[in-house]
Amino acid sequence: MPPSLTDPADLVRRWRRPAGELAGITAAAARFPLKVSAHLARLLADAPADDPRVRQFLPSADELVEREGFVADPVGDARVQLAGGLLQKYRGRALVVATAACPVHCRYCFRREYPYADASAVNHWPAALDALRADPSVVEVILSGGDPLSLPNAALARMVRDLEGIPSLTRLRIHTRFPTTSPERVDAGLAELLSGTRFAPVAVVLHVNHATELDPEVAAAVRRLRATGAVLLSQSVLLRGVNDTEDALAALSEALGALGVVPYYLHLLDRVRGAAHFEVPEAEAVALVRGLTGRLPGYLVPRLVREIAGEPAKTAVALGT
Ligand SMILES: *Cc1c(COP(=O)(O)O)cnc(C)c1O
Ligand code: SF4
Secondary structure: OOOOOOHHHHHHOOOOHHHHHHHHHHHHHOOOOOEHHHHHHHHHOOOOOOOOHHHHHOOOHHOOOOOEEEEEEEEEEEEHHOOOEEEEEOOEEEEOOOOOOOOOOOOOOOOOOOOOOOOOOOOHHHHHHHHHHHHOOOEEEEOOOOHHHOHHHHHHHHHHHHHHOOOOOOOEEEEHHHHHHOHHHOOHHHHHHHHHHOOOEEEEEEEEEOHHHOOOHHHHHHHHHHHHOOOEEEEEOOOOOOOHHHHHHHHHHHHHOOOOEEEEEEEOOOOOOOOHHHHHHEEEEHHHHHHHOOOOOOOOOOEEEEEEOOOOOOOEEOOOO
C-alpha cells in the first residue's frame, strides 16, 4: 500500500494550501490525526478548497469549535458491546470492529473519539467468536471498523474462515471506505476471498459521498468487486459543503447506478464533537431527498436515516407526502 499523507506541513506543501492554514490544520489534527490515502493525496494536489473531497479530509480549525449537543460517542457504541470488538444493536446482526485503522480520516467521522485500541476485535477475536457461537440468533456478521480492509488479505481470510465455522451465521457484510479512497486495495487476493467464501454473495457497502470520488481508478475497483458477484450497496453521509444539493446527490446516485451499486443509506450526520460545521438540518435533508424522489427511479434513492442510540434499527426520516 503506498504511504498515506499524515503530516500537516507535508499536506500544506503538497496541496498548496495557504501557509496561514497550517496552525489550524495542526491543531485539528492533534485531536483527530490527519490521514489521506496516497491515491487522494495525489489526485487532490491542485484541487480548490471547496472541492467536495478536500472538504472531507482536510483538517480545519472549525473542528475545534465546541457546540451544544455534539458529543464524544453520539451513537452509544460504548454501551452495546457484546465482547471486545463486537457490537450488537440490531436483531440478527452483529458488527465487528475488525480494526482501528482506516485508509483516510474523514473529518466528520462519528468514531473520531472511539476508544479503538480497547475495542478492536483483532485483540479479542476468540472472545468475539465465542459470543457469536453462544448466540445463534445472530445470523449476519458485519465487518466494519475502522475499515476491515485495513487488514491484510491473509488476516481477513482467517477471520472469514473462523466465521464460516459457525453454522448459525448465514450472511457476511463488509462496510468499507477503501474502494473509494484506495482503489488499489481491491486486488486479486481480496476478489478471491469474496468469491470463494460460503457466505457468497457477500454484501459490500461502499462509503462514498460525492460523484467525484468515483474517478476512473475507483470505478475500475468497483468493477472488480462486481466481478466477484458481491452485492454492492453504498452509504453516504449528508454533509454541508460536500453533497448538500439535489444535483450533487442525484449525480452521486446516477454514478453509483452506472457502476451497479445500489444507493442504500443517506445518513444524517451523527452529532460527534468537532463535526458541527458539517451538519445539514433535518428539514433541509428531507427537502433534498424529496427532490431526488421526484427525479430518480426508486432504486436510486437512498433511504434517509438517522442513528438514535437505543433504537432497534436505523431510524428512517419521514419524507411526508
Ligand atoms: C448500521 C449498523 C448495522 C446495520 O444496519 P442495517 O440496517 O442492517 O444496514 C448493524 N449494527 C450496527 C451496530 C450498526 O451501526
Ligand atoms: S472510513 Fe469510516 S470509520 Fe474511518 S474515518 Fe472515515 S467515516 Fe470514520
